[in-house]
Amino acid sequence: MQADSNTSGGVLLSAIFSGRMLIAALMGFACGLPLLLTGSVLQAWMHGEGVDLATIGLFAFVGLPYTLKFLWAPLVDRYTPRLLGRRRGWLLLAQLALIASLVLLAFTRPALSPFSVGVAALLVTFFSASQDIVVDAYRRESLADAEQGLGASLYVNGYRVGMILASGGGLILADHLPFSVVYLIMAAIMGIGLVTTVMAPEPEASEGKPATLREAVVAPFVEYFQRNDALAILLFILLYKIGDSMAAHMTTPFYLDIGFTKTEIGAVVKLFGFWATLAGGLLGGVLILRLGIYRALLGFGLLQGLSTAGFAVLALTGNSLGWLAGVIAFENLSGGMGTAAYIAFMASLTNKRFTATQYALLSSLMGVPRVIAAAPTGVLAEWLGWIGFFSLCALIAIPGLQLLVRLHGRGSMQRREASC
Incomplete structure (x- = not known):
C-alpha cells in the first residue's frame, strides 16, 4: 500500500x-x-x-x-x-x-x-x-x-x-x-x-481529420447526437454552473448595499479573491486526477452550491470584513475547482477528429447561462431580498447535480470516469 x-x-x-x-x-x-x-x-x-x-x-x-x-x-x-x-x-x-x-x-x-x-x-x-x-x-x-x-x-x-x-x-x-x-x-x-x-x-x-469541408461541418453534429443521452448531457452543461453565474451577476450591488466600500471590495473581492480562484483551479486539477471526473463534478458542484449559500449568511451578518473574506475564499476556491472539472468534462466529450468544432460548440453553450439566466437576477433580488435570492441561487444547483447522478447511473458517465 x-x-x-x-x-x-x-x-x-x-x-x-x-x-x-x-x-x-x-x-x-x-x-x-x-x-x-x-x-x-x-x-x-x-x-x-x-x-x-x-x-x-x-x-x-x-x-x-x-x-x-x-x-x-x-x-x-x-x-x-x-x-x-x-x-x-x-x-x-x-x-x-x-x-x-x-x-x-x-x-x-x-x-x-x-x-x-x-x-x-x-x-x-x-x-x-x-x-x-x-x-x-x-x-x-x-x-x-x-x-x-x-x-x-x-x-x-x-x-x-x-x-x-x-x-x-x-x-x-x-x-x-x-x-x-x-x-x-x-x-x-x-x-x-x-x-x-x-x-x-x-x-x-x-484519429485522422475530416476528408471534406462538408464532413467537417456536418459530421461533428451527427457524431455527437448519435450518442446515448446526448441532449441530457447538453442540459447538464447548461445547468451545472447556472446558480453560480446568477449569484455572481449580483454580487457587486450586494456588497455595496450591505455597506462595504469600493476599496474593501477591490482589496478583498478582486485581489484576495483572485489568488483564491487560482488556488481553487490548481487544487481542482490535482483532485480530478485523484477522484475521477464524475466524483469531481459532483463534489465540486456541491461545494459551489454551499459557497453560494454563504452569501445569504453574509447578508445576515452584514458589514464584516472577516465574513466577507471567508465567503470569498470559499466561493472562489470552489468556483475554481468547479470550472476545472467543467472544462475537463467538456474536453472529454469531444471526438478527436472534430475537436475544434465540438469544443467550440460546447464552450459557446457554456456561456448561455451567463447571459440568459443572469438577466432576471435584479428582479429576483428585489422580490426575494438578498437572503432569499442567494438561497434560491444555491438551490438552483440541485437539478444539475441530480441530472449528473442520473447520467452516471445510466452509464453515460462511466467511460469518462474511468479514463479521467
Missing part, C-alpha cells in the same frame, strides 16, 4: 511539473491577455478621449466572435497549414494576425474615428476567438484523458493571469503612458504565445 501511494504521488508530481502542463498554462495566458483589451481597457481609453457613453456601450458587439466561433471552427479541423502542422500552424497564423490587429488598434484614434476603432477591435476579438478554438483543440489532443482536469486548471489559471495583466496592468500603465503605447506593449507580450507555439510539439492526429 505504501509503495502504491508513493508511485501514485510520483505520477501526480510528474504530471504537474511536466512540459505539457507548462504549455497549457502559457497558452491560457496568451488566450486571456487579449480579452479585456477590447473590454474594460478599451472603454477606459474611449472614455478618456471623450467618446459618448452610447457609443461605448455599442462596443459590446465586438465580443460577438467569442460566441460565434463555432461557425468557422470546422475550417480548423478540416485544413492543415503548410507550416508547423494542423494545430500549431493555425495557432501561429491566429497569433500573428492577433498581434497585427493589436498594433492596428494602437494606431486608431477613438475621438476622431470610433468606427475605425470598432473595426480594429472586431479584428482583435475575431483572431482572439480563433486562437481560443485552436488552443482548446490542442489541449484536448496533446493531453491524456487522465490529464485533462489538471491541464484545464492550469489553462484557466494562465488565462486569469493574462486577464489581470491586460486589465489591471494596462490601466496602471495608462496612467503613465499613452494608451497607444500600452496596446503596443501588450502586442509585444503576446510574443510569449508565439514562442510557446513554435516550441510546443504538434499533437498526434491519431
Whole structure:
C-alpha cells in the first residue's frame, strides 16, 4: 500500500511539473491577455478621449466572435497549414494576425474615428476567438484523458493571469503612458504565445481529420447526437454552473448595499479573491486526477452550491470584513475547482477528429447561462431580498447535480470516469 501511494504521488508530481502542463498554462495566458483589451481597457481609453457613453456601450458587439466561433471552427479541423502542422500552424497564423490587429488598434484614434476603432477591435476579438478554438483543440489532443482536469486548471489559471495583466496592468500603465503605447506593449507580450507555439510539439492526429469541408461541418453534429443521452448531457452543461453565474451577476450591488466600500471590495473581492480562484483551479486539477471526473463534478458542484449559500449568511451578518473574506475564499476556491472539472468534462466529450468544432460548440453553450439566466437576477433580488435570492441561487444547483447522478447511473458517465 505504501509503495502504491508513493508511485501514485510520483505520477501526480510528474504530471504537474511536466512540459505539457507548462504549455497549457502559457497558452491560457496568451488566450486571456487579449480579452479585456477590447473590454474594460478599451472603454477606459474611449472614455478618456471623450467618446459618448452610447457609443461605448455599442462596443459590446465586438465580443460577438467569442460566441460565434463555432461557425468557422470546422475550417480548423478540416485544413492543415503548410507550416508547423494542423494545430500549431493555425495557432501561429491566429497569433500573428492577433498581434497585427493589436498594433492596428494602437494606431486608431477613438475621438476622431470610433468606427475605425470598432473595426480594429472586431479584428482583435475575431483572431482572439480563433486562437481560443485552436488552443482548446490542442489541449484536448496533446493531453491524456487522465490529464485533462489538471491541464484545464492550469489553462484557466494562465488565462486569469493574462486577464489581470491586460486589465489591471494596462490601466496602471495608462496612467503613465499613452494608451497607444500600452496596446503596443501588450502586442509585444503576446510574443510569449508565439514562442510557446513554435516550441510546443504538434499533437498526434491519431484519429485522422475530416476528408471534406462538408464532413467537417456536418459530421461533428451527427457524431455527437448519435450518442446515448446526448441532449441530457447538453442540459447538464447548461445547468451545472447556472446558480453560480446568477449569484455572481449580483454580487457587486450586494456588497455595496450591505455597506462595504469600493476599496474593501477591490482589496478583498478582486485581489484576495483572485489568488483564491487560482488556488481553487490548481487544487481542482490535482483532485480530478485523484477522484475521477464524475466524483469531481459532483463534489465540486456541491461545494459551489454551499459557497453560494454563504452569501445569504453574509447578508445576515452584514458589514464584516472577516465574513466577507471567508465567503470569498470559499466561493472562489470552489468556483475554481468547479470550472476545472467543467472544462475537463467538456474536453472529454469531444471526438478527436472534430475537436475544434465540438469544443467550440460546447464552450459557446457554456456561456448561455451567463447571459440568459443572469438577466432576471435584479428582479429576483428585489422580490426575494438578498437572503432569499442567494438561497434560491444555491438551490438552483440541485437539478444539475441530480441530472449528473442520473447520467452516471445510466452509464453515460462511466467511460469518462474511468479514463479521467
